[in-house]
Amino acid sequence: MLVAAVSTACGSSDESAAGPAQAAARAPSAASSxxxxxxxxxxxxxxxxxxxxxxxARPKSAPRAANAPVDDIVGVRPGMxxxxxxxxxxxxxxxLIVDNSPRGGFKINTYGQTLRQGFGAVFAEDRINKTSKEIMAEMQNNAMARSMNKRAADMLGGTSRWYVTTMGLPNEERVIAxxxxxxxxxxxxxxxSGVAAALEDKYGPPMRKREDAQGWFLDWAYDLRDRPVTETSPMYYGCSAPSRPxxxxxxxxxxGLALSAVIRPKRDNPLIAHTLEIGVVHQAQGYDLLMATEQQLERAEQERRAAELDAATKNADKPTM
Incomplete structure (x- = not known):
C-alpha cells in the first residue's frame, strides 16, 4: 500500500461563479469595506x-462510464x-481561490521534473493591515489551532475548503483523490439525518454507517469491477477515502472506488450538522498512475543519460594524459 500526504499547486479564477453560501460568505467583506x-x-x-x-466550468475530461458508481464531489472525480x-x-x-500552502506528496524520484501533485482551495479573506503584535498573536493562534485539530470546528459558516490530489507526467496530471x-x-x-439522507440519495446505500458523539460516518467502497464491497469482503475495512483536505x-x-463522509454536529445541538467532510479516491487507478509515472520518468532519464553519453563519445575533448 502506498501512502501520500497532500501536495501543492497553482491556479486561476472567475467573475460569474456562485454557490449556495454566497451571501453568507460575502457579508463580512461588504461590512468591513x-x-x-x-x-x-x-x-x-x-x-x-x-x-x-x-x-x-466546462470540463473536457471524459465523463463517468455508463452504469459506473457515482464518483464525484461537486463535479470533481478521479481521472479528471x-x-x-x-x-x-x-x-x-x-x-474560492487556490491555496499554495506547501504540503507533502508522494515520495518519488522526479529526476528534477516538476509534477503537480495536487492543489488546495480556500475562501479568500479580507486582507487587514495589522500591527507586528497582532501578526505574532495570529501566528501563535494558527499553530495552536493546527496542533489541536480545531480548524473544522472553527470554520466560518457558508465557507468550504478543498484538496485535490493529482499525479502524472508534467502537464498530463490526473485526479487521484x-x-x-x-x-x-x-x-x-x-x-x-438530512445530510445523511442526501448523501445516500446521491451515492446509494453506504457500505458502512456509524454514529457517535463525534458525528455520523458513512463509507462506500467498490472492487475492481465496480461491485459494492460487502461486510464479508477482506476489503471491508481496508478501502476508504480521505474525508478531510x-x-x-x-x-x-x-x-477500487471509495468514498468516505463525516457529518459533524453543532457543539450545542447534536442533531444539527455543523460541517460535512467528504472524500473520494480510486485507489487502484491512482496506484497504477503513480507506478506508470515513476516508470516513465525513469525511462526518460535513462534516455537522456544515454543521449548525453552518445554526444560525449562523439564530441568530447580528448583527455590530457
Missing part, C-alpha cells in the same frame, strides 16, 4: 487571484485532468 484597516476585501482578493477563469479539476473547484463558489469540507450557516444548517491518501492495487 468601510474599515480603514481593510487593505483589500475578500471579493477583491478573489477576483485578482482567479484571473480570467470562466464559469460555469488537473486543469479541469481546478476550474470545477473554483467555479463552485466565487470566493479529492476531499472537501463545508461549514453550514448557523440558523440555516440542515439536520445530520488535511488527510493523506492511501493507494492499493486491490481497492
Amino acid at each position: 468601510s474599515n480603514s484597516r481593510v487593505a483589500a476585501t475578500a471579493a477583491e482578493i478573489a477576483k485578482e487571484a482567479r484571473g480570467k477563469l470562466r464559469c460555469p 485532468s488537473y486543469d479541469d479539476a481546478v476550474n470545477v473547484v473554483l467555479c463552485s463558489h466565487e470566493l 479529492a476531499s472537501r469540507i463545508e461549514a453550514y450557516v448557523d440558523g440555516k444548517a440542515p439536520s445530520i 488535511e488527510s493523506g491518501v492511501n493507494l492499493s492495487p486491490d481497492c
Whole structure:
C-alpha cells in the first residue's frame, strides 16, 4: 500500500461563479469595506487571484462510464485532468481561490521534473493591515489551532475548503483523490439525518454507517469491477477515502472506488450538522498512475543519460594524459 500526504499547486479564477453560501460568505467583506484597516476585501482578493477563469466550468475530461458508481464531489472525480479539476473547484463558489500552502506528496524520484501533485482551495479573506503584535498573536493562534485539530470546528459558516490530489507526467496530471469540507450557516444548517439522507440519495446505500458523539460516518467502497464491497469482503475495512483536505491518501492495487463522509454536529445541538467532510479516491487507478509515472520518468532519464553519453563519445575533448 502506498501512502501520500497532500501536495501543492497553482491556479486561476472567475467573475460569474456562485454557490449556495454566497451571501453568507460575502457579508463580512461588504461590512468591513468601510474599515480603514481593510487593505483589500475578500471579493477583491478573489477576483485578482482567479484571473480570467470562466464559469460555469466546462470540463473536457471524459465523463463517468455508463452504469459506473457515482464518483464525484461537486463535479470533481478521479481521472479528471488537473486543469479541469481546478476550474470545477473554483467555479463552485466565487470566493474560492487556490491555496499554495506547501504540503507533502508522494515520495518519488522526479529526476528534477516538476509534477503537480495536487492543489488546495480556500475562501479568500479580507486582507487587514495589522500591527507586528497582532501578526505574532495570529501566528501563535494558527499553530495552536493546527496542533489541536480545531480548524473544522472553527470554520466560518457558508465557507468550504478543498484538496485535490493529482499525479502524472508534467502537464498530463490526473485526479487521484479529492476531499472537501463545508461549514453550514448557523440558523440555516440542515439536520445530520438530512445530510445523511442526501448523501445516500446521491451515492446509494453506504457500505458502512456509524454514529457517535463525534458525528455520523458513512463509507462506500467498490472492487475492481465496480461491485459494492460487502461486510464479508477482506476489503471491508481496508478501502476508504480521505474525508478531510488535511488527510493523506492511501493507494492499493486491490481497492477500487471509495468514498468516505463525516457529518459533524453543532457543539450545542447534536442533531444539527455543523460541517460535512467528504472524500473520494480510486485507489487502484491512482496506484497504477503513480507506478506508470515513476516508470516513465525513469525511462526518460535513462534516455537522456544515454543521449548525453552518445554526444560525449562523439564530441568530447580528448583527455590530457
